[in-house]
Amino acid sequence: MCIFCKIANHEIPAYIIHEDENFMAFLDLSQATLGHTLVIPKKHQVNLFDMDDQTGSSILLFVRDLAKQITEAMGSESVNIIHNAGSLAGQSVFHFHIHIIPRYENDHFHIPPLKNELTPDELLSIQKKIKEKH
Ligand code: AMP
Ligand code: ZN
Secondary structure (H helix, E strand, O other), X not given: OOHHXXXXXXXXXXXXXXXXXXXXXXXXXXXXXXXXXEEEEOOOOOOHXXXXXXXXXXXXXXXXXXXXXXXXXXXXXXXXXXXOOOHHHOOOOOOOOEEEEEXXXXXXXXXXXXXOOOOHHHHHHHHHHHHOOO
């Protein structure tokens, strides 16, 4: 059983913030900023690509309510919602989770600015490639 399944089953401890029948939220042990929280579906699924419809239809509402609760409690007015799907995206625990990262003035959390400036033709070619998969 994976480590987040064990947390969901209360088999190993976590700093649980909130849970209901389907989801659980607990503090990330590595606090990117103060209040950094993970939301998991209790039912094991790997990541977005593997997400079931029931989770997909309700997880964002759970995340929204929790993000409000966390930012209000921690005195923050901004938040990053991050999901890493796949190892190249930085996923290290292969049980679906969403990071809620409250942001503060002068915190040290850093998302690098996007730098690729493509020509209109290059953008069109990418647009075409992706649209064709629909
Ligand atoms: P990711 O890199 O998106 O897969 O995120 C995994 C996150 O899980 C990391 O930020 C870890 O700090 C966090 N983490 C791993 N084990 C635990 C645990 N037992 N309790 C809380 N957070 C954990
Ligand atoms: Zn799991």
